[in-house]
Amino acid sequence: MAVLLVVFVVAFWLCVCxxxxxxxxxxxxxxxxxxxxxxxxxxxxxTEFLKQGPNFMKNQRARYGKFFKSHILGCPTIVSxxxxxNRFILLNEGKGLVPGYPQSMxxxxxxxxxxxxxxxxxxxMRGALLSLISPTMIKDQLLPKIDEFMKSHLSNWDGKTINxxxxxxxxxxxxxxxxxxxxxxxxxxxxxxxxxxxxVLGTLSLPIDLPGTNYRRGFQARKNIISILRQVIEERxxxxxxxxxxxxxxxxxEDSRHKLSDEEIIDHIITILYSGYETVSTTSMMAVKYLxxxxxxxxxxxxxxxxxxxxxxxxxxxxxxxxxxxxxxxAVIFExxxxxxxxxxxxxxxxxxxxxxxxxxxxxxxxxxxxxxxNYDPFLYPDPLIFxxxxxxxxxxxxxxxxxxxxxxxRLCPGKELGIAEISTFLHYFVTRYRWEDVGGDKILKFPxxxxxxxxxxxxxxx
Ligand code: HEM
Numbered sequence: 001m002a003v004l005l006v007v008f009v010v011a012f013w014l015c016v017c018x019x020x021x022x023x024x025x026x027x028x029x030x031x032x033x034x035x036x037x038x039x040x041x042x043x044x045x046x047t048e049f050l051k052q053g054p055n056f057m058k059n060q061r062a063r064y065g066k067f068f069k070s071h072i073l074g075c076p077t078i079v080s081x082x083x084x085x086n087r088f089i090l091l092n093e094g095k096g097l098v099p100g101y102p103q104s105m106x107x108x109x110x111x112x113x114x115x116x117x118x119x120x121x122x123x124x125m126r127g128a129l130l131s132l133i134s135p136t137m138i139k140d141q142l143l144p145k146i147d148e149f150m151k152s153h154l155s156n157w158d159g160k161t162i163n164x165x166x167x168x169x170x171x172x173x174x175x176x177x178x179x180x181x182x183x184x185x186x187x188x189x190x191x192x193x194x195x196x197x198x199x200v201l202g203t204l205s206l207p208i209d210l211p212g213t214n215y216r217r218g219f220q221a222r223k224n225i226i227s228i229l230r231q232v233i234e235e236r237x238x239x240x241x242x243x244x245x246x247x248x249x250x251x252x253x254e255d256s257r258h259k260l261s262d263e264e265i266i267d268h269i270i271t272i273l274y275s276g277y278e279t280v281s282t283t284s285m286m287a288v289k290y291l292x293x294x295x296x297x298x299x300x301x302x303x304x305x306x307x308x309x310x311x312x313x314x315x316x317x318x319x320x321x322x323x324x325x326x327x328x329x330x331a332v333i334f335e336x337x338x339x340x341x342x343x344x345x346x347x348x349x350x351x352x353x354x355x356x357x358x359x360x361x362x363x364x365x366x367x368x369x370x371x372x373x374x375n376y377d378p379f380l381y382p383d384p385l386i387f388x389x390x391x392x393x394x395x396x397x398x399x400x401x402x403x404x405x406x407x408x409x410x411r412l413c414p415g416k417e418l419g420i421a422e423i424s425t426f427l428h429y430f431v432t433r434y435r436w437e438d439v440g441g442d443k444i445l446k447f448p449x450x451x452x453x454x455x456x457x458x459x460x461x462x463x
Contacts, residue, residue: 028069028076032360036060036069036079044071053447057081057370067357073102074206077366078356083377083402085357086369089348090409093118099411100349100366104207108199108218109274112267124258126414129268132246133418139320141244142179142418146425147317149175149184154429158462161439163455165285168426172281175422176273181232181247192228195221199270200277222270229266246272272415279342280419282450284426286340287332289456290387291431292438297332297389302431304328309432318428329424331392337405338375339387340450345370346407371404436460 028038037060039045049056049072057079060068066082080086089097098118106116114125133142153171173196177183183192202218209216236243236251250265260268291298308322336342348367353360361367376384380402381391391397406413413419439457444450 028071030360030362033362034067034069034078034357034359035064038069038071038076042074044074044076046072046074049073050448054372057373067359072368075100075366076362077368078359078361079368079370080357081370081373082357083374086371086374086404087401087408089356089367089369090346090404090407090411093348093410096351096354097348097367098351100347102203102207102347104205104215104218105203107207108202108215108222109270110222110263110267112264114271122410125264125268126410128250128253128258128260129271130414132249132268132272133415135417138418138421143320143323143421143425144317145179145245146175146422149178150425150429151317152184154426154433157434157460159460161457161459164288164458165281165452165456168281168284168288169277171284171426172277172422173273176276179246180269180272181236182243182245183232188228188232192225195224195228196273196277199225200274203274225270226266229269230262233262233265275413276415276419276422278449279415280422282340282342283333283337283419284423285452285456286342286444286450287336287423287427288430288436288458289438289444290336290339291332292436292458294387297387298431300328301332301427305428305432308428318425323421323424326424326428327393328389329427330420331389332427333420333423334392334398334405335387335389338381339385341372341375341446342450343405343407344372344448346411374402374404377402431463433463434460435463 025038027041037045039048045056049070052059060070060079061081067078067080067085070077070079080089099115101115106113109115112125114122114129117125131137150171153167153174170193173193174184174189177189177192183189198214198217198221200218201214202216202221205214205218207215209219232247233251236247242248242252247265247269250260250268253259291301304326308318308325312318312322346369348369350361350363350365350367353363355361356367374380378384380397380400397403406416436458439459442452442454442456444452444456
């Protein structure tokens with residue numbers, strides 16, 4: 001009797017599950033949609049996607065081709081793994097393929113955040129941002145600040161075991177705060193740090209506004225960050241001293257067409273902090289890891305930096321010409337970003353029904369422009385799983401048309417050069433001052449983002 005009951009319960013559950021899966025497939029069975037599966041109602045295939053990561057994508061591609069439908073992270077989604085099509089999507093925002101980042105991210109980063117605006121508003125906001133982080137600004141104003149920051153951030157590490165993940169995250173945030181508003185250490189920075197970490201976690205959470213959720217905490221952190229920044233802006237306005245940092249530039253814009261409101265200035269600052277935070281810190285951490293594992297690359301990198309130091313006095317900062325001469329360092333950074341895949345892809349959404357690749361994509365569907373696989377294409381990168389920075393010494397690799405580590409089209413990363421300058425300066429002081437060994441036992445996850453869940457510990461000794 002008990003056996004019969006168990007069989008009945010299992011059979012009943014199987015029927016319910018099959019019916020639910022079938023219902024969800026039928027719900028999305030519109031003429032013209034690409035092939036693929038939609039998984040469970042509401043949850044879709046999110047669990048499989050997060051659990052299996054890149055293998056989920058590869059399996060679906062094997063079954064349905066490079067352009068398939070799915071339901072992940074709460075939305076019906078088209079996944080595009082086709083390099084040519086990915087390029088087309090990134091180049092055609094004007095045809096209704098706008099950024100499609102999750103609601104929690106938009107809520108917490110603000111309405112004036114660059115990912116939330118399109119068309120002419122995006123153009124003018126991007127223009128304002130570019131003027132703050134252009135090569136001229138890096139050369140004249142930002143590089144001296146970055147140099148000063150790195151010198152002090154990387155002091156007193158000798159003889160210590162450090163968590164390089166924590167140090168690079170702190171570095172990315174504090175270096176940006178120094179460039180933005182001259183903040184470096186002290187009570188304002190100390191108050192800012194925990195709020196910013198909560199804000200980042202909130203943007204990666206489900207938008208559930210209940211006490212104790214990361215979303216609620218992230219939203220509260222946004223409010224606290226706004227009040228800190230408002231106070232900094234008020235103090236700036238009250239001071240007669242002209243400040244040569246990003247905030248100083250934003251406050252000096254007088255042209256009434258381009259004059260920014262305080263809300264816009266604050267969202268610009270949050271955008272700069274947020275966009276450069278995980279990208280710069282994770283690339284720096286992974287560069288340390290790969291260099292440790294590849295002594296020949298470390299030796300060549302160190303020689304490049306020791307040669308620069310030889311030309312200079314002990315405390316003399318590195319300048320634009322030094323930065324431009326760091327050819328191998330740049331190659332190490334590109335190879336790190338490629339092999340670790342710091343960015344798996346970018347999200348877009350359709351603003352109207354449209355035809356893509358011979359299929360009809362409904363309005364408001366998300367498109368996951370999945371660029372990860374391009375990084376391991378053996379035609380572009382022979383022996384793609386090998387860390388080989390020398391391949392980037394051929395400049396044409398950086399300008400090949402499927403190079404999407406920094407995105408593409410009208411959303412191409414405006415912080416690319418700034419990010420590379422920061423990581424290069426970090427590596428400069430790290431390899432000329434220290435050698436290091438892996439403590440061992442730390443795990444690095446590669447998906448959905450690159451992170452060491454328990455930190456990445458290294459023992460540092462002076463060089
Ligand atoms: C290794 C470092 C970096 C990597 C790999 C990287 C990667 C990317 C990628 C892939 C995009 C395209 C996003 C999309 O199309 O939706 C992007 C956009 C962006 N990045 Fe970066 N980034 C880096 C550093 C930085 C830094 C340091 C900043 C700081 C200023 C920054 C600011 C931005 C902004 C504001 C956008 C949005 C541009 C727009 O929507 O017009 N990035 N980045």
